[in-house]
Amino acid sequence: MRLSNKKKVPLYNFFNTLLLLLLSLGIIGFIFNEMKFDILGNASYVLIIFPLLLLCMLHLLGRQIFEYDSDGEALNFKNRNFIPFLHKNLSDEFPKYKLIKYEVVSILFVKRLYVTVSSKNSGTTMLKYEISYLTKKEVNDLKFSLNKVVKANQEKNIKNK
Known part of the structure; x- marks a missing residue:
């Protein structure tokens, strides 16, 4: 399954x-x-504060572009900002069998995806992606796809034991 909100970059x-x-x-x-x-008095500060707060909120919600690809034998996650120099771009690719669990955390307007992956060196590694700009349907599709992978991995582990 492929999921991307790259088409929203012009917006x-x-x-x-x-x-x-x-x-x-x-x-x-x-x-x-x-x-x-001197018409507005002290209310003139609103002319600066309101647009500045909205602009900060747009950028504090995190990276706007999220891409997910589960076709084939690997999971591919990409998370980037539409303005390239604001945040570091995240790009992770790993085999499906390494996915242990995932969690979607939603606090007010901020949504994050936490993916736990098995690792040779440290046992597990947690990867974090910002998905605040995904629609509810896109988040549900992402959860459905990741659930399939996690269940398949759990069934393989049970058969191997």
Whole structure:
């Protein structure tokens, strides 16, 4: 199964540009209000704070682009930001038989995927991916696919014992 939200990059770029434009206009409006007009009084700070908070929220929710591929014998996870220099890109590929368990954690607007993989050196390794920008259907499809892999691995382990 393949899952990707790469098609939403233009939408994220639009919102980012819109928020940057609102912030720029807010700064200009704030400067004009403080220097010349003084119409808004202390409420002029809202012109800067509101767009800045929205812009921070857009970027604090994490990496926007998530790609998952379970076709073949390997699982492939990619997680990146639409602005390349903000966060480090994550890219992991490992055989399906190494997947031990997974967990999707959702707190308010932030969703994270924690994948536990078996490792030769340390026993297990936990990989973290930010999936806040996936729709509910995409998250359910991801859970369904990972459940299939985990169940298949558990059945193989039972047969081997």
